Structures are given as C-alpha cells and as structure tokens.
Amino acid sequence: MTDIDRRTLLAGTAAVASIGAVMTGAAAKTMQHTPNLAGKSILITGCSSGFGRLAAEDFARKGAKVFATMRNLPRTAADELRKLAADEKLDLHVIEIDVTDDAQVSAGVAEAERIAGSAIDVLINNAGVSTAGPIEIQDMQATQLLFDTNVFGPQRLMRAVLPAMRAAKSGQIFNITSQLGRVMLPGFGQYSPTKFALEAISEQIAYELVQHNIDVTIIEPGGYPTAIWANANALTQQLLDRADAKHLDGYAAMVEQLRARGNNGGDTDPMDVPNAIAEIIAMPPGTRPLRKPVHPGPKPQLAINKVCAEVQVGWLGASPYGPWIKAVHNV
Known part of the structure; x- marks a missing residue:
C-alpha cells in the first residue's frame, strides 16, 4: 500500500493547488500558462495538425523533450516540425507512428525510449478521426476505422509505454476524448461511441495504475476549429457515396444537411487544450484530475462527471x- 499512502501524503499539496486554482489577475494567468516542462519526455500522437501539432511546438518551447508522432512519412508537416526544431534549437523529434499499426507503435515507442534514455514521462493519445451521419449508415469500413483509431490506437500506445513507466514507478497518460464522449448528439456517427469507450478504458486503467504511481487524465474538449472537421467531412462524403439507398432513405433530411456541411468547430482557440495539458503535467503527482473539460462555452458533461x-x-x-x-x- 506504499504507493497509495504516497497519494494520501500529497493531500496537503492538493489543497495548496486548489487555492492556486482560484487565484485571479496577471499572476495567476502567468502561472497557468507558463508551466516549466524542462526535463519531461513527452510522446504525442497525431502531430500533423490540430491539438497535437500545437502541443508539440508549445511543449518543446517550454523545455520538454518532445516526440511528435504522425503517420504517412515523409510529409510536409514532419518537415516543418524538423525545421522548427533546428531553427529554434528545440529538443523535438519526429517519429512515424500510425496508431492503427501494431509494428509502428512498438517501433516508434522503442525509438522514443532509446532517444530519451529511459521511460517516456508523458504519453498524450491525441490522434483521432470522425465521421458523421446516423448509426445505421455507418458501414463496417467506417466503424472499424473509428474504433481502430480512437479506441484501439490509445490502447496500443498505452501497452507500449507502460512496462517502462511501471519500472520507473512514474508517468502520466492523457487520453483526449470529447464532450461527446459523455453526451449524445444525434448524427455524429460512431464518434461518440468510440469516445465513450475511451472514457471507460481511461477511468479503469487510472484505478489500476495507482499502485504504480502513474496518473491518467481524460481531456474532454468541446468544439475547436482544427483539421478534424475537414477530415471528417471528407470521410463522411465518401461514406454517403458508397452507402446503400435502403439505409439512406430513412434519413433524407439529415443526409441532405451532411452533403452541404462545411468546416466547423467555431472560433475558439485550440491552444486551450495544450495549455490545459501543460498545467496538469506541472501538477504534483497524485493530485492530477481524472477528467478535465476544456472549452470556454457550455460543458454539458460536468453533471455526468x-x-x-x-x-x-x-x-x-x-x-x-x-x-x-x-x-x-x-x-
């Protein structure tokens, strides 16, 4: 029970942290948004754009050793990150990982651990995809893609990093879900089901890892203007084009809206998510929250949480x- 007692001893630190959380003014804002990540090794999936790309750049600038992973190398996004690292002398390394590929996950994590010289300190499971439309029209191709990326991908990464984390008796895992991992929005295809599954996996493994001094936090973003919308629109149009009329005919109005849908996500600042993650990384071990809703607007999942x-x-x-x-x- 030594590891659990350690968290009890940190209760006083948690109280101090809660006092800091209610601070106002410039000092509090500076504390919230400029955490020191020096000495941390951080592996992030899905760094070609969106939250992953922003986090990779920001965390490297905050002093972390960052492993920015993405699929389909070579690609422009990887070249841009390598140039940024060279220009700004950042400890940022681009590694190819397709989260749906067992071999790439194993090899990519092993390479990151080799460069770090030890276990990875922080894993951020950020890579994700989405399609839209009623569940009935989600064929197995779409369903398998979403579950393989959004659920099995994080599971692959966690299994890859955990042996070394457990040996080190420390570590952090962030799984990025969604508000829609707790509340239902009709017409969002298999996105909510996959994020619901990731919520459950994350909470269960959080309990199991207490004995190993490894923290797990679920990040629940609302809508943000990232590339996931354009990618989802493209995947949705492909799904609609191959769907059978016997399925489409039951949802004529919804399908019409889907065919006309453009990019979305609002005018919120995607940096909210890396900022929230950085603040949690900087918290004392054993005091970090299980869930962190992130959005300046309504957070309908709070009551459920x-x-x-x-x-x-x-x-x-x-x-x-x-x-x-x-x-x-x-x-």
Missing part, C-alpha cells in the same frame, strides 16, 4: 479497491 465520481466512490470506496478509487478522485 460529478455523479459518476460520486457513484464510483460510493459503490467501491469501502471495498478493497477503495484506496485506488479515492486516490483517483482525490477524496
């Missing part, structure tokens, strides 16, 4: 699993 935490603690808090459950929920 609250009641789920209460149920978990109420159901298992007095069981043999209680110390793990309470450690994860900081109670």
